[in-house]
Amino acid sequence: MLKNIPLMKTATFINHLKAHLCCPEQQVKKQLATIAVQQNDNTTSYQAFASCSVDVTKPQTTVYVSPAEQQLAQRYNLPANVTLAQGNTKKGNALSDLLGSITTRSEERNLGLLFLDIRNFTSIMEVYPAQTVLHVVRLLFLLFSKSIKENGGRIIETGGDSLYAVFGLDAPLGAVNDSVKASYAILNDLETFNTSYAIPQFGLDIEIGIGLHKGNVAVSYSDLDDLGHLTVMGLPVNIAARLQAATKELNNNIIISDEAYRILEPTANDDAISIRLKGISAPVPVRLLGYPYHSNLFATA
Incomplete structure (x- = not known):
């Protein structure tokens, strides 16, 4: 006994x-x-x-x-x-x-945050069968996941046409820089995917929007179906998600908060614009790091 x-x-x-x-x-x-x-x-x-x-x-x-x-x-x-x-x-x-012990105690970490969304997803769903759309999205996410992992990131969640990743779990000092490098790698992957597969096979010129931010967030592990699940929560996460959504109205496929940008360029003092984000009380200064969408159609959800 x-x-x-x-x-x-x-x-x-x-x-x-x-x-x-x-x-x-x-x-x-x-x-x-x-x-x-x-x-x-x-x-x-x-x-x-x-x-x-x-x-x-x-x-x-x-x-x-x-x-x-x-x-x-x-x-x-x-x-x-x-x-x-x-x-x-x-x-x-x-x-x-x-x-209360089912999930581990959360810890505060300062991380780089990346939200990504496929822009013209609704219009694609209207034209193609769900199986075709799922096939294309899975292929894209495999590419995006590779770029994220190669730059020190980890995907936290995927849902439909969007994904959410964090940077800095292992190397916090380079978190923001890694998130930016991953973003450009993703755009390069997308261009290759469109040119060699999506356009010739389906006539799809797929666009994405990426929002980047940084900040102190709560990190915790829990068990779901005996699988380790990482949860990251906090106001910076909400801001990163809202920045991704703002890529449509600002017609630029990568938006980074000025707070995160100053990690890359500490002396930067111009070119920031302030925007209102849903659910965020104060205006948020941001920088445009990407490129305009091909047309207004691709700026829609």
């Missing part, structure tokens, strides 16, 4: 715990990331991330929570032989503490 296990190294203890729970692939093995700690009364308990104790010495489950919270515990598939005991928590209960 685990109650007889002496103090041991963290990795060894976790292996014992996983074997006892008989759920090596369950998400709970990370929620119960644990260290055996010797209490003042010479008993051994097992401490979870959020300092709620987890008693695995009883064969049956007894979760001392409300019916609604117990239903939530069942939705998270907590092992049947785990008993959540009230720990020395200042507020809440063991279940809320355990659920």
Whole structure:
């Protein structure tokens, strides 16, 4: 029984715990990331991330929570032989503490942010079958992903005709510069793709819009279907997304905030223009780094 296990190294203890729970692939093995700690009364308990104790010495489950919270515990598939005991928590209960540990604690990072959107996507959907459009978008995103990764970026989300990437997770000092290099590499990829494939095969001259920004954001990892998922959130993310949308009205396919641009050109003091962004109270100074769209048609969503 685990109650007889002496103090041991963290990795060894976790292996014992996983074997006892008989759920090596369950998400709970990370929620119960644990260290055996010797209490003042010479008993051994097992401490979870959020300092709620987890008693695995009883064969049956007894979760001392409300019916609604117990239903939530069942939705998270907590092992049947785990008993959540009230720990020395200042507020809440063991279940809320355990659920709070499903995602890792977020950390603040200063990152470069890139939002990209395919411009004439709606008009393409009106002309071509969904399978054809999906095929073209997947091919494009494979190219864009390569350019992003080669310049130190990581794609956080994709959805339909858009993607969102961050730079600086590994090399924060060059984050903005890397995002700009990736943007130009993407434009080069797109030109080659249009010339050699999209135009001759489908008569499509595809355009994109890119918004670039930087700033302090919250970064956290979580488990979705046992896959590591990186979440990046914060006001700078919203601003980058709005800058991407502004490429249409400004008729330029790459827009960067002046704040980010000054990382590249610290002495720059002209050519910035201030624009209003949806949901942002103050005007945002920006720079135009790209090229005009081929026609007004391609400036539409």
